[in-house]
Amino acid sequence: MIGDGENSSKPVTNVENAVYEVANELLKAYNQGTFSVGGLLMDLEGNVLYKQHNNVITDNLIHDPTAHGERQMVDWYFENKATLSLPEPENIILVTSLDPCVMCTGSILQAGFARVIVSALDTHAGINYDMSATPPALPGTAMQLEAQQRSTYPKVHSPTKMFEREATGADISCFFKAGTTIDEQTYALTSIAFSATLDTISKKINTDLPEDQLKNPTCLSKDNPIYTALKEVYPQxxxxxxxxxxxxxxxxxxxxxxxxKEDLLNGGEGNAVAFLDCFGNLIMCSPGNQNLSEIQTPFILATRKYAALRFSLQLANTPDTSYYLGHPKYGTFIYAKSLELNPQGVVDLGAFGSTMGGKIPTDREQFQFAVSRVEQCNLDAFTDGLPPLYSSKDFVNIRLKQVQSHKLIKALKAGLPD
Incomplete structure (x- = not known):
């Protein structure tokens, strides 16, 4: 086995064994106190290349809101493909215990894996939230057809009829000639374990101070550890x-x-994302790093850097961290150029939803862009079709809007790299 430090295992020859492997990963997530989801990457001969589980919560703190199993596996694949001589993406199969979310679906589409094999469904945030295997969250796009052609939801053999399910989606018989059915007990573990942690972990990631208790970090002394940590992450x-x-x-x-400009040097398209706190202070401005991984967009790195900053300070029990570095739902993420409706754009939309993690204030726009590249009506139509977590007014209700400042738009149009 490559990539997770365990001894090599025998090749996986049937779907049941593959899902059993990811069920073991989700138990690691459960014991860690994070969402119980696990997954693996394997080649077409059944050799397991890498296993991973959800790492959103570590040490009872938000470590990385984007650390879903699938997103991490795609990053690992891109980061290690050359050095480990990994197979081409069309020779890779991803197996996951839970229907991928929007962010993870965009990641998988960008990677271009041969198949995505899903055990349990997720009607709240899964890309196949209506269980149609179509997938409904990518309507009318080339991405929808590609996801449909690459994703499969295997048959569940359920003697009790409690978890019975017929196979839907792409054919996998050519990859798993020894069996394409999930046993009832294995499927039940992938489904019940996630459900058992959903409410508990959702509450854990929404325990930040209310906005009216937050303090302005510009009042910090220069020797304050919060100020110092901010400057280490982003000197400006x-x-x-x-x-x-x-x-x-x-x-x-x-x-x-x-x-x-740094993003362009890092293999991106010359884009960047700034994060302002609820007082309007610039906390950081991030390029992407697509030379390292094609899904390390400016937004992904901005939200991961902010989460890592808060995590490190909270883990060190730094006084007043939560007062000066509030939940990002009270701040604003601003693109230089709007995202596009492609796999990387889908990654960002899902990552924003995962960053918010629940209900957000409705009296502001937390997700903005300056230079438009997609008609606003098309952005609105796409976000309206996202799974309930991202489109429902009771949850994140993602809306991406253009900044109000015409001078900012004009300055960026004149100064941004082509």
Whole structure:
């Protein structure tokens, strides 16, 4: 076995064994106190290349809101493909205990794996939330057909009839000639274990202070460990403050332009994402790193860096961390250029939903862009079709809107790299 430090295992020859392997991974997630989801990557000969589980929660703290099993596995594949001489993506199968979310689906589509084999369904956040195997969250796009052709939901053999399911989606008989059916007990574990942790972990990731208790980090002394940590992550932190929270002006342009130029050098398209806190302070401005992994977009890295910053300070019991570094739902993420409706854009939409993690304030726009590349009506139509977690007014209700400052838009159009 490559990649997880365990001894080599025998090749997987049937779906039951593959799902049994990922069920063991989800138990590791359960014991860690995070969402009980696990997965693996294997080649067409059944050799397991890598296994991973959800790592959103570590040490009872939010470690990384994007650390879903599938997203991590795709990153691992891109990061190690050359050095480990991994098979081409069309010779890779991803097996997961739970229907992938929007972020993970975008990651998988960007990778281009041969098959995605899913055990349990997720009517809340899964890409196949209506259980049609169509998948409904990608309507009318080439991505929808590709996902449909590559995803499969195997038959569940259920003597009790409690978990009985017929196979839907793409054929997998050519990959698993020794069996294409999941046993009832294995399927039940993948389904029940996730359900058992959903409410508990969802509450754990929504325990931040309310907005009216947050403090302005510009008041911190320069020797305060929070201030020091901010500057280590992003040296220009707190140099800019928007004239109104949630409404950046042209003063933000130089920071976005600098990061966008770095993004271009890192294999991206010359984009960047800034994060402003609820006071309008610039906390960080991030490029992507698609030379390392095709799904390391500016937004993914921005939200992961902010989460890592909070995690490290909270783990060290740094006083007042939660007061000065609030939940990102009270802040604003701003693209230099809007995302596009492609797999990487889908990654970002899902990652934003995972970052928010639940209900968000409705009196502001937390997700903005300056330079438009997609018609607003098309953005709205696409987000309206996302699974309930991302589209319902009772949950995240993702809305991506253009900034109000025409001067900021003009400055970025003039200064951003092509």
């Amino acid at each position: 932190a707190l140099e800019y403050t928007a004239p109104h929270p949630n409404q950046p002006d042209a003063g933000l342009a130089p920071y976005l332009i600098t990061a966008a």
